[in-house]
Amino acid sequence: MSSTVVHALYNDDDILMDAVKKTRAAHHHIEEVFTPFPVHGLDKAMGLAPTRLAICAFIYGAYGLGFATWLMWNIMINPSGGWPQDIGGKPSFSYLQNMPAFVPVMFEMTVFHAAHLMVITFYMRSKLWPFKKAENPDVRTTDDHFLMEVAVKNNVEELTSFLQNTGAVEVKVVEKH
Amino acid sequence: MYTFSSKLKTLSFVLMIIGVLGIGYGFFSAPKNIQDVETMLKAEESHHGSTHTEATAHHTEKKEAHAEAEHKEHTEHVFHQLQNKPWAALYVACIFFMLVSLGALVFYAIQQVAQAGWSPVLFRVMQGVSSYLLPGSIIFFVLLLLSGFHFNHLFIWMDKEVVAHDELIQGKSGYLNFPFWIIRAIVFLVIWNTYRILSRKNCLAQDESNDNTFYKKNFKLSALFLVLFIVSESIMSWDWILSVDPHWFSTLFGWYVFASFFVSGITTISMVTLYLKSKGYLENVNSSHIHDLSKFMFGISVFWTYLWFSQFMLIWYSNIPEEVTYFKTRIEQFNLPFFGMVFLNFVFPFLTLINTDFKRIAPIVVTAGIVILVGHYVDFYVMIMPSTVGTQASIGVSEISSVLFFLGLFIFVVFSTLSKVPLTPKRNPFMEESKHFHY
Numbered sequence: 001m002s003s004t005v006v007h008a009l010y011n012d013d014d015i016l017m018d019a020v021k022k023t024r025a026a027h028h029h030i031e032e033v034f035t036p037f038p039v040h041g042l043d044k045a046m047g048l049a050p051t052r053l054a055i056c057a058f059i060y061g062a063y064g065l066g067f068a069t070w071l072m073w074n075i076m077i078n079p080s081g082g083w084p085q086d087i088g089g090k091p092s093f094s095y096l097q098n099m100p101a102f103v104p105v106m107f108e109m110t111v112f113h114a115a116h117l118m119v120i121t122f123y124m125r126s127k128l129w130p131f132k133k134a135e136n137p138d139v140r141t142t143d144d145h146f147l148m149e150v151a152v153k154n155n156v157e158e159l160t161s162f163l164q165n166t167g168a169v170e171v172k173v174v175e176k177h
Numbered sequence: 178m179y180t181f182s183s184k185l186k187t188l189s190f191v192l193m194i195i196g197v198l199g200i201g202y203g204f205f206s207a208p209k210n211i212q213d214v215e216t217m218l219k220a221e222e223s224h225h226g227s228t229h230t231e232a233t234a235h236h237t238e239k240k241e242a243h244a245e246a247e248h249k250e251h252t253e254h255v256f257h258q259l260q261n262k263p264w265a266a267l268y269v270a271c272i273f274f275m276l277v278s279l280g281a282l283v284f285y286a287i288q289q290v291a292q293a294g295w296s297p298v299l300f301r302v303m304q305g306v307s308s309y310l311l312p313g314s315i316i317f318f319v320l321l322l323l324s325g326f327h328f329n330h331l332f333i334w335m336d337k338e339v340v341a342h343d344e345l346i347q348g349k350s351g352y353l354n355f356p357f358w359i360i361r362a363i364v365f366l367v368i369w370n371t372y373r374i375l376s377r378k379n380c381l382a383q384d385e386s387n388d389n390t391f392y393k394k395n396f397k398l399s400a401l402f403l404v405l406f407i408v409s410e411s412i413m414s415w416d417w418i419l420s421v422d423p424h425w426f427s428t429l430f431g432w433y434v435f436a437s438f439f440v441s442g443i444t445t446i447s448m449v450t451l452y453l454k455s456k457g458y459l460e461n462v463n464s465s466h467i468h469d470l471s472k473f474m475f476g477i478s479v480f481w482t483y484l485w486f487s488q489f490m491l492i493w494y495s496n497i498p499e500e501v502t503y504f505k506t507r508i509e510q511f512n513l514p515f516f517g518m519v520f521l522n523f524v525f526p527f528l529t530l531i532n533t534d535f536k537r538i539a540p541i542v543v544t545a546g547i548v549i550l551v552g553h554y555v556d557f558y559v560m561i562m563p564s565t566v567g568t569q570a571s572i573g574v575s576e577i578s579s580v581l582f583f584l585g586l587f588i589f590v591v592f593s594t595l596s597k598v599p600l601t602p603k604r605n606p607f608m609e610e611s612k613h614f615h616y
Binding site (some may be wrong): 054058089100101103 | 486489490493494496531533
């Protein structure tokens, strides 16, 4: 199934921001915006939902802390299954008694899990991997141009002239497959 | 322009009056002589029941004589502890509030030197909070003098009797002697107060000037202050806090004390800002400013915990007898405050202030702020009490009323300073940026 979209190219992020606001006000659906660098406030202007990555990271951190505790308890303390030996007089009778010695490990494991699992989550959610085919509609968008992709509802002519008026340097009608 | 509300003024006076009465009661009810303690201990013993008596009946006479000497020593020990109690309560509250205002002053100096673009709208609040430094340090200095003239036994190295029998303290007497100690105190208090007064003066002069001369002056002054501060702060923490334990030493102690009062100072700035904002006085302060302050509260709380743990864990791990006694007494006699403050100063602020949205919600920030301030009072309590009052320590009338007195004085001084000049500086080079600060 193929659909028609309009690509409007801009060469300034301020003009792009204005265009996004106007387009949203005119109730055209913005499919995607491609920019060479993060444009501050663009997500708010587009009305994108805030990210939940930080919440994920917190949960991963809690998991890492739990994992470290479980690991150290089973190795250093657990009387059935671990090796609770006297190493230099450290009290290995209970986890709490020897806890200060485990804190560096618990801290690092928390940070490790929070960081790495969050990054992997980010890759998965944004569909990034080493041999991924680039989805760039126009090579200039990685250099100095901004591209807004708008879905066509019914009237292509009207939409293109509307986008021309938002300060676009180029407006293209594209068939998407 | 802020007007000191009469309600708040009344509150501060009520706090001070209750505080003074409570402090007076604390001194009045402290035992005057050994006999008082003797009768008190007897009354306590009879409370505990007569189980001891049968067991002690079997002792030989020789042992009994020995026990008597021991008992006498014990009574004398308890007597000194009880006599110290109201003094130590006063000392902890006094140094805590003084250092809170010093923490705010340091934060202010850092903001100046870092040329922070967000904070100039809060400079007058910071100056207000740090204005308690002068009255606070005067009272504190008087307390130091009273200790030096043997009105109390907070610092055992000042007692000639003790030093005569203590080779460890004798070895340190080149540093720990009253004249040198009090001169250091004068130097530090003068440095801090001079910076505060000059910086405030420059800031007000900058309002009326046509160029940025006074701003630049303040920049240089703040940089100089920060250098002097970090040196004086380190020595101050040895002199006023570490030296109540003249047998113990720790290298990162100065940093630890700094983190404790720095986070309290930032928290106080945040809470005063929120109060003034809620009364409609700070029209340029938005939720992003609150957010930034909350981030600092969060971050420095974690920093405090890092130092607390590092100091504790290094000593716990190696367990060298001459170092470990410090934590042994704290864990055995002050278990709840010692570990409870880790909850108050770390776990609670960590879990409440980690959320971005929560950092902007006033009731949550105020709750976290109160918990942090209580936690750091407990921190100072645990630093001072075990070696001055020991097993007789408790949070009672003396402790609470000392806090109330200094809280009342703090509120009075801070808010009367705030009401003296407009709350927004007029022409700071970063003012426009600060007004439109958005995060």
